[in-house]
Amino acid sequence: QVQLAESGGGLVQTGGSLRLSCAASGRTFSSYAMGWFRQALGKERESVAAISRLGRSTYYTDSVKGRFTISRDNAKNTVSLQMHSLKPEDTAVYYCAAAPRTMATKESDFAYWGQGTQVTVSS
Helix, strand or coil: CCCCCECCEEEECCCCCCCEEEEEEEHHHCCCCEEEEECCCCCEEEEEEECCCCCCEEECCCCCCCEEEEEEEECEEEEEEEECCCCCHHHHEEEEEEEEECCCCHHHCCCEEEECCEEEECC
C-alpha cells in the first residue's frame, strides 16, 4: 500500500515555472515506478511523465518534452516534476501515481493515486 500526497501547484503566468512534489508513504518506494498525470477540465486524464523505480528511465509526453523534468529521491520517498515555460494548455489538475513495476506509462498500470494539485497557467 502506498499513499501519495502532491504539493506545489498554483497560479503562474505563461512562461513561468512550477515544481510539483509528491511524498509517498511506506518503506518500499523504490519498488514502484512513478508517474505524473494531468486532467484538464472537460478532458480525459493523460500521462505527462514517468520514471522507473530506480530513476534510470524516464518518459515524457510529446507536449512537455524539453519543458518538464521528472525526478525522484528514493531516500526521501519523493518524486518531483519541474515545469518550465508553462503554457495555458498546461492548466490541469496534476496527479502523482505509483505503479508496482520497474517502469510504467499507461494509466492502467498505476495502482495508487494522489488527490491531485491544481496548476493554472494564465495567459
